Each structure stands twice: as structure tokens, then as C-alpha cells.
Amino acid sequence: QVALRESGGTSVRTGGSLRLSCVASKYAHTQYCMGWFRQAPGKEREGVAAIYSDGKITTYDWSAKRRFTISYDRDENTLYLQMNNVNPEDTAVYYCAARDFQCPIVANQEAFTYWGHGTQVTVDS
Numbered sequence: 001q002v003a004l005r006e007s008g009g010t011s012v013r014t015g016g017s018l019r020l021s022c023v024a025s026k027y028a029h030t031q032y033c034m035g036w037f038r039q040a041p042g043k044e045r046e047g048v049a050a051i052y053s054d055g056k057i058t059t060y061d062w063s064a065k066r067r068f069t070i071s072y073d074r075d076e077n078t079l080y081l082q083m084n085n086v087n088p089e090d091t092a093v094y095y096c097a098a099r100d101f102q103c104p105i106v107a108n109q110e111a112f113t114y115w116g117h118g119t120q121v122t123v124d125s
Helices: none
Strands: 004-007 011-013 018-024 032-039 046-052 057-059 068-073 078-083 092-100 119-124
Touching: 004 092, 018 032, 018 092, 018 119, 032 068, 032 078, 046 068, 046 078
Parallel strands: 011 119
Antiparallel strands: 004 018, 018 078, 032 046, 032 092, 046 057, 068 078, 092 119
């Protein structure tokens, strides 16, 4: 069992930046995938990006790719999402997720086994 805990969500102005964090309990496997998803008000949850244990990144939301950066600190067991130049469309609950082995090519939520409870990001216009 892997426990995930997100933090860093806050209210920020359009054009601002913030970094989300997700601390993971130690992973039993050496090969794993961790990702960020988000759910905007009234919309379905969608994938943002994922990163494999070898550092390979899989992008799910290409419109956010130029502004968001996913990274993983193996020593701290912490997943990050650096969000720059945010806009009101980025307002959502952001979730951290994890699964064994490779990252799905598409944002298949059912493929992720472990989920955090989410952290709220609100972007004010």
C-alpha cells in the first residue's frame, strides 16, 4: 500500500506561479509511475502529466505542457508540479496518483492504483 499526500494548493492570481507537492510513502517496487490529475468545477477529472521511475515524462495535457513541469525527487519520495503563468482555467482540485511499472500513454485513471485526497488550486482573474 502506498500513501500519497498532496500539498501546496492555494489561491493565486492570474499569471502567478505555485508548486504542488505529493509525498509518497516508500514504494515497494523499483519501477513505478507517478502522475498529476486535476478536476475543474463541473468537469471530469483529467490527466496533466506523469513521470516514470527512470525520469521519463508522459504528457497528458499538452495545452499545459509549456507552463507546467512535473518532477520527482527520489531521495525525498516527493512528486512535484511546478505551475507557471497560471490562468483561471487552471482552477481545479489537483490529485497525485501512482501505479506500478510504466506510465500509461493516455491518461487512463483506472490504470492508477493509488490516489491522494487532492489539493485545491484557485486562480483569480
